[in-house]
Amino acid sequence: MKILVCISKTPDTTSRIAFKDNNTKFDDAGVQWIINPYDEWYALVRAIELKEKDAQVIIHLITVGGPDCDPVIRKALALGGDLATRVNSTDSDSFNIASQIAAVAKTEKYDLIMTGKETIDFNSSSVGAMISELLEYPFVSLATKFDLNNDIATITREIEGGEETVELKLPMVISCQKGMAEQRIPNMRGIMSARTKPLNVVEPISVAATTEYLNFSMPPAKAGVKLVPADQVAELVRLLHEEAKVI
Amino acid sequence: MVLIYIDHSEGEIKKSSYEALTYGVELAKLLGTEANGLITGTIHGDAAELGKYGISKVFQVNKPELNTIDAAVLTKVIAQAANDTGAKEIVFSHNTTAKTIAPRVAVRLKAGLVSGVTSLPDLTSGFVIRKSVFSGKAFANVKMNTDIKVISINPNSFHISKNETGNAEVIQLDIPVPASSIKVISVNKVRGEVPLTEAEIVVSAGRGLKGPENWGMVEELAKTLHAATACSRPVADSGWRPHHEHVGQTGIQIAPDLYIALGISGAIQHLAGVNRSKTIVVINKDPEAPFFKSADYGIVGDVFEVVPKLIEEIKKIQ
Numbered sequence: 258m259k260i261l262v263c264i265s266k267t268p269d270t271t272s273r274i275a276f277k278d279n280n281t282k283f284d285d286a287g288v289q290w291i292i293n294p295y296d297e298w299y300a301l302v303r304a305i306e307l308k309e310k311d312a313q314v315i316i317h318l319i320t321v322g323g324p325d326c327d328p329v330i331r332k333a334l335a336l337g338g339d340l341a342t343r344v345n346s347t348d349s350d351s352f353n354i355a356s357q358i359a360a361v362a363k364t365e366k367y368d369l370i371m372t373g374k375e376t377i378d379f380n381s382s383s384v385g386a387m388i389s390e391l392l393e394y395p396f397v398s399l400a401t402k403f404d405l406n407n408d409i410a411t412i413t414r415e416i417e418g419g420e421e422t423v424e425l426k427l428p429m430v431i432s433c434q435k436g437m438a439e440q441r442i443p444n445m446r447g448i449m450s451a452r453t454k455p456l457n458v459v460e461p462i463s464v465a466a467t468t469e470y471l472n473f474s475m476p477p478a479k480a481g482v483k484l485v486p487a488d489q490v491a492e493l494v495r496l497l498h499e500e501a502k503v504i
Numbered sequence: 505m506v507l508i509y510i511d512h513s514e515g516e517i518k519k520s521s522y523e524a525l526t527y528g529v530e531l532a533k534l535l536g537t538e539a540n541g542l543i544t545g546t547i548h549g550d551a552a553e554l555g556k557y558g559i560s561k562v563f564q565v566n567k568p569e570l571n572t573i574d575a576a577v578l579t580k581v582i583a584q585a586a587n588d589t590g591a592k593e594i595v596f597s598h599n600t601t602a603k604t605i606a607p608r609v610a611v612r613l614k615a616g617l618v619s620g621v622t623s624l625p626d627l628t629s630g631f632v633i634r635k636s637v638f639s640g641k642a643f644a645n646v647k648m649n650t651d652i653k654v655i656s657i658n659p660n661s662f663h664i665s666k667n668e669t670g671n672a673e674v675i676q677l678d679i680p681v682p683a684s685s686i687k688v689i690s691v692n693k694v695r696g697e698v699p700l701t702e703a704e705i706v707v708s709a710g711r712g713l714k715g716p717e718n719w720g721m722v723e724e725l726a727k728t729l730h731a732a733t734a735c736s737r738p739v740a741d742s743g744w745r746p747h748h749e750h751v752g753q754t755g756i757q758i759a760p761d762l763y764i765a766l767g768i769s770g771a772i773q774h775l776a777g778v779n780r781s782k783t784i785v786v787i788n789k790d791p792e793a794p795f796f797k798s799a800d801y802g803i804v805g806d807v808f809e810v811v812p813k814l815i816e817e818i819k820k821i822q
Contacts (some may be wrong), residue, residue: 386607419693467616488806
């Protein structure tokens with residue numbers, strides 16, 4: 258069985274968010290890059306767990322990005338991917354990224370394609386669903402549990418107002434979130450072996466730009482907290498009622 | 505024509521769908537076109553009533569098998585409905601349903617997609633729309649280049665506008681429904697409570713509550729305010745509260761009008777889930793808690809003393 262896990266490089270959660278070049282680019286000075294947490298903790302680690310149960314499983318990692326993605330993809334290999342492909346494109350449009358991944362998947366024929374539920378930088382929740390449409394595969398989003406019995410998957414997913422458990426046959430695309438697996442730390446053996454695992458760089462296919470990021474802005478700064486003494490709770494209620502008008 | 509996808513759960517139209525309707529009607533005014541709705545599956549009540557939100561027509565593909573969210577099936581049906589009705593802009597609310605189907609619909613229609621939208625478009629040079637990025641810490645202006653556009657708006661970002669009267673013409677569309685490959689084994693919906701993502705007020709508590717046995721006052725405060733309850737990650741991880749209440753980077757992201765944080769220090773991962781809240785109140789005995797920097801109102805004090813007083817004072821003004 259072949260699993261493709263889609264990996265995105267994102268700034269660490271605690272990074273200071275700032276922009277440069279007239280607010281047209283993310284300012285990456287001093288930023289620590291990580292594997293997008295949803296891709297790592299939920300999609301990749303669940304794939305590794307499936308491989309631990311069945312040695313026949315091959316975990317292929319894919320990322321779409323420039324050479325600065327290599328340390329992040331090496332970390333994913335250290336956690337437990339078998340081989341990786343980097344599509345050498347810095348385009349950040351979801352449709353472009355999905356098209357690059359689908360182009361690789363069309364020739365490689367994966368049984369299961371896994372993504373995180375969204376990236377923590379662009380928060381679009383789009384790439385997984387787009388890949389599934391391009392490949393005409395079923396898509397199950399926001400999965401919290403995934404079990405496999407031969408080629409039948411049992412998946413619990415979040416839906417509006419609750420959750421449901423569904424069954425369907427491979428191949429498929431799923432997006433993963435909390436509940437799928439627990440976070441892991443790469444061990445020394447993994448880190449050493451990651452250096453020799455194949456990381457193939459392929460050039461992107463040409464895709465029309467459906468959307469373009471023009472520039473960025475920051476939300477207006479908060480005015481600062483209004484502190485109310487602990488013995489004047491009535492004053493807080495008055496402020497919420499009369500000033501903020503939220504109760 | 506602007507086509508608004510009206511999502512429903514077991515036949516009940518979602519609050520986020522009413523927000524999408526209001527947004528879609530405003531968008532149509534801006535573009536000088538008409539706004540119509542689209543329902544897949546069966547709903548309770550009279551679809552014509554949706555005219556009160558300003559739409560002229562409601563298209564419906566009234567087949568019960570569409571009540572299951574199968575992205576492949578719904579995509580084909582919605583894309584054909586969009587083609588048959590001549591829709592150019594398709595509006596979703598960026599909820600779990602839209603995250604599943606809107607990107608597929610966009611690909612099928614060769615449309616651009618922007619999700620997590622927080623504004624009407626600026627049309628001065630093309631079609632430029634603002635979306636939330638970096639987990640609510642920034643916005644991006646995105647230009648949409650395609651003839652057909654799919655827009656998925658952030659929940660709780662737009663107010664609902666409803667008139668006293670108005671009747672939409674309900675038009676049944678005869679679109680074939682392809683067979684689904686997804687078999688639903690069990691459904692577990694939270695009933696009778698305010699869903700967290702739709703709640704206007706959320707009362708949330710953290711480790712400062714010391715233990716699950718102390719949640720009575722959190723629930724009482726929530727009940728007094730008709731609010732939903734939430735919690736921080738350590739609380740969910742310790743099993744004090746269910747995981748579906750966990751708000752934050754890895755949990756649920758919410759944007760209520762009022763977020764009350766009790767005994768939560770406000771780690772950056774927690775803020776990533778709640779920083780789009782319009783008003784934030786923090787009650788914490790530690791004056792150094794980082795959450796105060798992101799709050800609008802705060803009390804430095806013991807939650808066990810402050811919360812009962814808060815409940816009492818709120819009841820006085822109700």
